[in-house]
Amino acid sequence: MNEPLFSLKNRWFTIGVGAVVLVFVLAFLVGLVWLPRAHAQDPNATLWDAICSAAGAPARYQNPALPDEKAVYPSSVIVNSQMMGPVDAASVGRGATLALQCSMCHGARGTASAGTDAPHLAGQPPTSTYKQLRDFKSGHRPSSVMQPLATNLSDQDMHDLAAFYSQQTRETLIQHAALREEVPRLVSNGSPMRNIGACATCHSPGVARAATPVLDGLPEAYLRDQLNAFKSGRRANDINQQMRNAAHQLSEQEVDILAKYYSAR
Structure with a gap:
């Protein structure tokens, strides 16, 4: 008796789905884990940092010359149109x-x-x-x-x-x-x-x-x-x-x- 095409009881459907999932997992591991770690500019970066970087999420800038509590900010100035006031x-x-x-x-x-x-x-x-x-x-x-x-x-x-x-x-x-x-x-x-x-x-x-x-x-x-x-x-x-x-x-x-x-x- 023939099984429905889109059914896990259908051997070929199961094999096809399994192959797609396997390719996706391998691509994820290579593209978002192995390659970012292999080419990471910061050897101390965590695995999560590497994944975020590969996914395009911008990392916060760290200036090693500044204290830890200030190093993540690009400037200490709060910029707005009224930051200076009138010039006298x-x-x-x-x-x-x-x-x-x-x-x-x-x-x-x-x-x-x-x-x-x-x-x-x-x-x-x-x-x-x-x-x-x-x-x-x-x-x-x-x-x-x-x-x-x-x-x-x-x-x-x-x-x-x-x-x-x-x-x-x-x-x-x-x-x-x-x-x-x-x-x-x-x-x-x-x-x-x-x-x-x-x-x-x-x-x-x-x-x-x-x-x-x-x-x-x-x-x-x-x-x-x-x-x-x-x-x-x-x-x-x-x-x-x-x-x-x-x-x-x-x-x-x-x-x-x-x-x-x-x-x-």
Whole structure:
């Protein structure tokens, strides 16, 4: 007597189901257990960490230079649109005095001298400069130059410096040479298939997103180094890993294109 096709009493159906289950289990063990463990960058990672990583779940960034209770956070700064408050004249005045010790690299008014490869701070949103100073001081953004300088700054000092630089005029090549360079597609549209958002969404001067720098006119070498730092994970003070996730997908040629484009503006 013939058994129903979809019945465990049917030998061939049972064999087929068993084969599918066996293949699934083997694929799971190889793809989510053996391979992640064999290629794990952190030898101390647990099996669960390896499985989560292979499944695409982002791991929390651990900075070994920070205390355990702070190491899992990319920044100690709580970013919001009101984090700085209004910029007043007294704060700008105090910031001008403090900025004298920064002039060797960043220029007297926040425009760095040619050849230093230091970023221009003039015209940067105050929330951006403030956050980076806080991150340098806390160690969330490592720098052999900036960390020692930021260590002795108080929170008010950092507010004042950010306020001063935000009020300075940002020099750009566009203003002087009337350049009209073609906008790279990554800047205007991003690359959605690779989970890369358009750079202009956050970094255009008119967007004024909290704690987000304006990239126009920054030195080419500085831009290239920072993109590569995000790409490799050497720099990891971006909240929610938005820059690391985007830069990780960039090719060397794309990093070069973006650095050249923004430095020429």
